[in-house]
Amino acid sequence: MLCAVQLAPHNRYVSRCAARFFVHIDDAATAKKILVRNGWVTSDPWLMAAEIAVSTVLKRPSRNIKAGRQLVLSGNLMPYSSSELCFAICKEDYDADKRKDWQKMFRLGLTAPNENSLAQAEYLTKIGAKMDIDYGQYESMSHKSEADTRNYYALAKYEEAFISSVNWMHDFRFSHEPIAFAFDMSCTFLKKYGYSVAILKQWLETHPQDHVVMNNLVYALGLSNKVEEASQILSKINVEKQLKEDVKNGICLLATQGLVAYRKNNIEEGRTKYQLSIDTAKLLRKKGLAAKARLNMIREEVRCVSNYDKNLLNEIDSLSTGDEEETKQLRKDILLEAEKKTKS
Numbered sequence: 014m015l016c017a018v019q020l021a022p023h024n025r026y027v028s029r030c031a032a033r034f035f036v037h038i039d040d041a042a043t044a045k046k047i048l049v050r051n052g053w054v055t056s057d058p059w060l061m062a063a064e065i066a067v068s069t070v071l072k073r074p075s076r077n078i079k080a081g082r083q084l085v086l087s088g089n090l091m092p093y094s095s096s097e098l099c100f101a102i103c104k105e106d107y108d109a110d111k112r113k114d115w116q117k118m119f120r121l122g123l124t125a126p127n128e129n130s131l132a133q134a135e136y137l138t139k140i141g142a143k144m145d146i147d148y149g150q151y152e153s154m155s156h157k158s159e160a161d162t163r164n165y166y167a168l169a170k171y172e173e174a175f176i177s178s179v180n181w182m183h184d185f186r187f188s189h190e191p192i193a194f195a196f197d198m199s200c201t202f203l204k205k206y207g208y209s210v211a212i213l214k215q216w217l218e219t220h221p222q223d224h225v226v227m228n229n230l231v232y233a234l235g236l237s238n239k240v241e242e243a244s245q246i247l248s249k250i251n252v253e254k255q256l257k258e259d260v261k262n263g264i265c266l267l268a269t270q271g272l273v274a275y276r277k278n279n280i281e282e283g284r285t286k287y288q289l290s291i292d293t294a295k296l297l298r299k300k301g302l303a304a305k306a307r308l309n310m311i312r313e314e315v316r317c318v319s320n321y322d323k324n325l326l327n328e329i330d331s332l333s334t335g336d337e338e339e340t341k342q343l344r345k346d347i348l349l350e351a352e353k354k355t356k357s
Contacts, residue, residue: 014031014034014035017030018031018047022050022051023051023052025053025057028047028048028051028060028063029048029059029060029063031044031047032044032048032063032064032067033063034187036070037185037188037189038187041067042071044067044070045064048060048064048067049064055077055080056084058090058095058097059094059097059098061077061080061081061084061101062097062098063101064077065077065081065098065101065105066101066104069101069104069105069108075105078102078105081098081101085098085099085102085118092121092124092125093125093126095121095122096121096123096125096126096127097127097129097130097133099119099122099130100129100130100133100137102114103118103133103137104137106118107137107142115142116144119134119137119142122134123146126151128154128155128157128158128159128160129159131151131154131157131160132157132160132163134146134160135159135160135164138167139166158177158178158180158181158191159184159185161173161174161177161180162174162178162181162194165177166198166338171202172203174194174198175195175199175203175208178191178194178195178198179191179195179212181194181195182195189225192213192216192226193229195209195212196212196213196229196233199212200229200233200236201339201342202338202342206233206234206236206237207237209230209233210230210233210234210237213233214230224255224259224262224266225259225262225265227246227249227250228265228266228269230246231247232269234246235269235272235273235276236272240277243273243276244273244277247266247269247270247273252266252267256293260293260297261299261302263293264293264302264306265302265306267286267287267290267293267306268287268291268310270286271284271285271286271287271290271306271309271310271313272287272309275313275314275316275317276317278317280317280318283310283313283317287306287307287313290303290306291303291306291310294306300335301333301336304332304333304340305334305339305343307328307332308329308340308343308344308347311325311328311329311347312346312347315347315350315354316350316353321354326347326348326351329344329347329348330344
């Protein structure tokens with residue numbers, strides 16, 4: 014990729030591809046340098062959009078927002094050419110709570126969107142932007158797997174969302190996000206743990222030290238009662254080190270250790286690990302993670318303990334992971350386990 018940039022430093026396509034690649038491998042600083050050095054970034058709407066987006070990842074203000082806004086509002090650009098720039102500015106305005114500004118950019122961006130713009134629109138509506146999208150009018154658009162995935166998820170069409178997320182994975186093989194979506198759809202909603210395991214193992218072939226994916230793999234194996242294989246993978250992860258380097262994943266790993274312990278019928282160990290995960294999350298004010306660990310713990314307690322405390326069922330409605338659909342599914346899983354116990 015660096016060779017391509019050296020050979021064609023002012024080529025829009027090369028610069029944008031390189032920037033996207035470096036963002037996906039967690040090197041947004043290099044992505045920004047490539048875009049800035051292109052030379053056309055202050056006048057080309059496609060490069061401007063990419064530079065503003067990369068600056069957002071770096072949590073630094075972009076110098077191109079004012080010029081980009083002027084360029085969009087000048088009327089000198091075709092709507093298709095300005096669509097990504099509109100949504101790059103829209104996200105900045107949305108984060109700054111400039112309601113009229115972001116709503117204007119949102120509408121302008123959807124005049125003639127490409128697949129990236131449509132995905133951004135879906136993302137913004139998912140995180141709280143109350144805007145209507147007539148998704149049907151974009152049915153014929155190609156390479157919109159990311160937007161399709163987000164749209165199907167919003168409509169609770171999880172089978173379709175899973176298929177789209179797999180297509181999204183193939184479109185962007187170096188991106189972590191479609192992997193995470195495919196995992197959530199197959200594991201959390203569809204209960205197709207075999208799919209989850211296959212997808213995650215394929216990713217780990219080229220990213221063997223991806224501890225987030227390793228944790229997800231152990232979780233899927235644990236839920237499918239393949240506890241020996243799950244334990245083997247867990248033994249390769251230094252959880253204490255993860256808590257220092259990636260605290261969110263460290264908290265999740267503690268909870269996953271709890272799941273595997275429960276499934277091995279080591280109930281006290283399972284309780285201890287889950288509680289440590291919950292306490293750590295609360296200490297760091299990560300309420301969603303604490304609630305997610307607690308919901309998983311309650312499910313395992315109901316499933317694995319013969320005479321579980323029935324008061325646990327009264328607690329689940331007060332817990333929220335921060336994702337409404339995920340929370341509903343976890344509550345549903347708990348009640349299903351309780352129903353199985355009642356019938357047995």
